[in-house]
Amino acid sequence: MRPTQLTGNAVRLYFELSYRLLMDSPEGRRFLRLVGPTPGSQVHGYTTASDLDALIPHLGPGIKDRLLDLGSGAGGIALEVNRRTGAQVTGIDLSARAVVVATARAEASGLHPGVAFVRGSIRRPPLVGATGAFALDSLMFVPLDADVLRGIDAALDGQGRLFATALAVGSSASDPIRVAADELGLTTIVSEDVTDDLRRTSRHRRRVAAYLARRGPRTIRGQVAMTVITAEELVVGSLAHAGRLRRWRTVVRFGGPTD
Ligand SMILES: C[S@@+](CC[C@H](N)C(=O)[O-])C[C@H]1O[C@@H](n2cnc3c(N)ncnc32)[C@H](O)[C@@H]1O
Secondary structure, three states: OHHHHHHHHHHHHHHHHHHHHHHHHHHHHHHHHHHOOOOOOOOOOOOOHHHHHHHHHHHHOOOOOEEEEEEEOOOOOHHHHHHHOOOOOEEEOOHHHHHHHHHHHHHHOOOOOOOEEEOOOOOOOOOOOEEEEEEOOOHHOOOOOOHHHHHHHHHHOOOEEEEEEEEEEEOOOOHHHHHHHHHHHHHHEEEEEEEEHHHHHHHHHHHHHHHHHHOOOOHHHHHHHHHHHHHHHHHHHHHHOOOOEEEEEEEEOOOOOOO
């Protein structure tokens, strides 16, 4: 088994477990509702309202466009982008549980099949005629090399943009997506350090998890979920405060005319 396969399997197992804890317990579902960037939008990462506001003008989706959501998780961002713009969205995720939950939410909202979710890898995005792609807090889980961007480039048919956020570890951690884009000679339109947002969101997630752990309903699964989140946010929060973890917001352009 190659190292990338090993990492991929470990990431998949971690997220399968995480989605089972969060989606299959009342505390987990309540947590996701309370920490989302907009009312009702469930996200697994650190997406803020400001990320969503920036994503739409940068990708400029029109009603006829199809976008790719790379690492779509529980589907909250794909559904929100569709609601705001009318663009069709295909989400892909490694986690089977995430794809089932996201599909059920799209169906319940009456937005399926305009918004659809499939199981797959960011390393091989599906060729569905997409004109743009977004990846919120997911690209850091694949070895972020030029091949990943080549795959996205192929899925966008050499046109369009990628809007992405990613965490990077290290006191002088540069934007990992920009580094990969530079390697391929692609243009990075935006490379913004949004670590302040990460600190705030992480603190909020930790407080909500602690609150829900104290209040009912108290299921074993829910208690485990809140303990895991509290531990994760303690690590993320302390690293971010110590300047050893950063969050980047990046827009890369594939081909096309210069701006
Ligand atoms: C932190 S979550 C963010 C999910 C979603 N973008 C959001 O903000 O709600 C990262 C997601 O990336 C997915 N993921 C990680 N590596 C992946 C890969 N190689 N291919 C597809 N999905 C992947 C995980 O299963 C997980 O759902």
